[in-house]
Amino acid sequence: xxxxDVDLQPxxxxxxxxxxxxxxxxxxxxxxxxxxxxxxxxxxxxxxLGGGSNIVLxxxxxxxxxxxxxxxxxxxxxxxxxxxxxxxxxxxxxxAAAGENWHQLVMRSVELGYGGxxxxxxxxxxxxxxxxxxxxxxxxxxxxSFEQLTALEIESGELVTFTxxxxxxxYRDSIFKGPAKDRFLICEVxxxxxxxxxxxxxxxxxxxxxxxxxxxxxxxxxxxxxxxxIDIRNSKLPNPVEIPNTGSFFKNPVVDExxxxxxxxxxxxxxxxxxxDGWKLAAxxxxxxxxxxxxxxxxxxxxxxxxxxxxxxGHRCGSEVVNLAREIxxxxxxxxxxxxxxxPRFYP
Ligand code: FAD
Ligand code: NAP
Numbered sequence: 001x002x003x004x005d006v007d008l009q010p011x012x013x014x015x016x017x018x019x020x021x022x023x024x025x026x027x028x029x030x031x032x033x034x035x036x037x038x039x040x041x042x043x044x045x046x047x048x049l050g051g052g053s054n055i056v057l058x059x060x061x062x063x064x065x066x067x068x069x070x071x072x073x074x075x076x077x078x079x080x081x082x083x084x085x086x087x088x089x090x091x092x093x094x095x096a097a098a099g100e101n102w103h104q105l106v107m108r109s110v111e112l113g114y115g116g117x118x119x120x121x122x123x124x125x126x127x128x129x130x131x132x133x134x135x136x137x138x139x140x141x142x143x144x145s146f147e148q149l150t151a152l153e154i155e156s157g158e159l160v161t162f163t164x165x166x167x168x169x170x171y172r173d174s175i176f177k178g179p180a181k182d183r184f185l186i187c188e189v190x191x192x193x194x195x196x197x198x199x200x201x202x203x204x205x206x207x208x209x210x211x212x213x214x215x216x217x218x219x220x221x222x223x224x225x226x227x228x229x230i231d232i233r234n235s236k237l238p239n240p241v242e243i244p245n246t247g248s249f250f251k252n253p254v255v256d257e258x259x260x261x262x263x264x265x266x267x268x269x270x271x272x273x274x275x276x277d278g279w280k281l282a283a284x285x286x287x288x289x290x291x292x293x294x295x296x297x298x299x300x301x302x303x304x305x306x307x308x309x310x311x312x313x314g315h316r317c318g319s320e321v322v323n324l325a326r327e328i329x330x331x332x333x334x335x336x337x338x339x340x341x342x343x344p345r346f347y348p
Contacts, residue, residue, distance in 0.1 A: 012052035098128025115197030284308030
């Protein structure tokens with residue numbers, strides 16, 4: 001099943017037409033192991049692929065692009081007292097293979113009446129990639145419902161279990177972006193949702209949505225919150241199927257008190273939130289203020305409703321995207337003294 005010289009355009013939401021020296025989809029653990037054996041024999045680097053919604057292909061990939069397509073989704077209802085550290089209430093444990101679609105998992109849990117994942121509706125991609133950057137939206141992160149994951153160590157071929165603590169989750173961050181980078185293939189993720197539900201609706205966009213729709217904060221359900229998130233996202237984020245993109249292109253920078261104070265004095269309308277280690281600035285606001293929203297050049301550009309999203313309507317190569325990102329980051333640095341770091345991973 002390992003194919004040589006494959007176009008990766010259908011496998012990345014930026015629709016960049018880079019080629020992989022080899023490509024295969026693994027639908028089982030055995031197939032993953034076979035693919036790893038092939039890569040080892042041919043001394044090939046590996047590009048693990050889920051939905052391709054958080055990668056930028058800057059050139060052809062000189063190794064094996066390994067699409068993790070394992071399927072399997074189980075909901076296990078828990079009796080009261082079945083929780084380990086999460087309380088003694090009943091709830092549900094969700095066991096999902098890496099190739100399951102994230103949004104479908106969220107909607108299934110909402111349909112079954114469980115809360116906890118609704119703020120994460122409509123995030124593209126597969127479950128296997130969700131722990132890599134501890135996906136988050138509207139104040140909720142994967143780590144809030146995470147129990148454990150199983151990953152295959154590339155070097156040894158051994159299956160290893162990681163608890164939440166071992167994953168070292170942070171803000172759009174985990175051990176898989178740090179010390180464990182490129183060492184593991186995530187095969188299965190286990191989540192735990194409690195039957196006791198608290199809506200997380202502090203984000204202004206959600207508040208505004210509920211007030212416009214006359215929905216009282218006391219009458220919210222996971223399904224109502226999921227619908228709101230879907231509506232809001234559809235209204236301001238480009239659907240990658242129509243306009244190629246990778247979501248937020250830059251992380252929201254966290255700056256120290258001194259820089260925050262001087263920026264706030266110069267720009268009273270600065271969008272900033274107090275964080276554990278300083279002030280989190282809305283990168284989209286900085287890019288917008290620098291005049292980039294709606295910009296287009298050489299088939300790539302900046303989304304007109306959210307300046308944090310770079311788009312590739314011309315299906316151009318990765319270097320066009322990277323050049324635009326560099327221009328934007330350098331302009332923001334020059335105008336605000338703030339360094340922007342890309343969120344998606346660049347390959348090779
Ligand atoms: P891919 O892009 O395929 O891979 C991402 C990285 O993970 C790569 O380094 C890849 O090698 C690695 N990887 C993938 N699968 C595995 C695996 N099984 N084992 C080991 N490594 C693996 N992100 C958010 O956090 N919040 C958002 O709200 C959000 N909104 C988005 C909106 C849009 C329109 C888009 C296009 C993206 C958005 N993203 C968001 C980013 C992205 O959807 C997430 O990061 C998602 O988890 C990526 O999943 P994927 O399967 O597409 O990963
Ligand atoms: P938004 O609601 O317009 O908010 C703008 C920025 O302000 C966001 O970056 C958000 O930070 C921050 N923010 C807003 N209210 C906050 C609060 N009460 N407390 C702390 N921070 C607050 O953002 P948006 O672009 O429409 O995105 C909505 C949500 O989806 C955000 O959480 C965003 O991260 C997520 N999203 C992520 C991606 C991605 O690719 N990573 C793409 C699209 C949307 P945070 O980003 O830290 O939440």
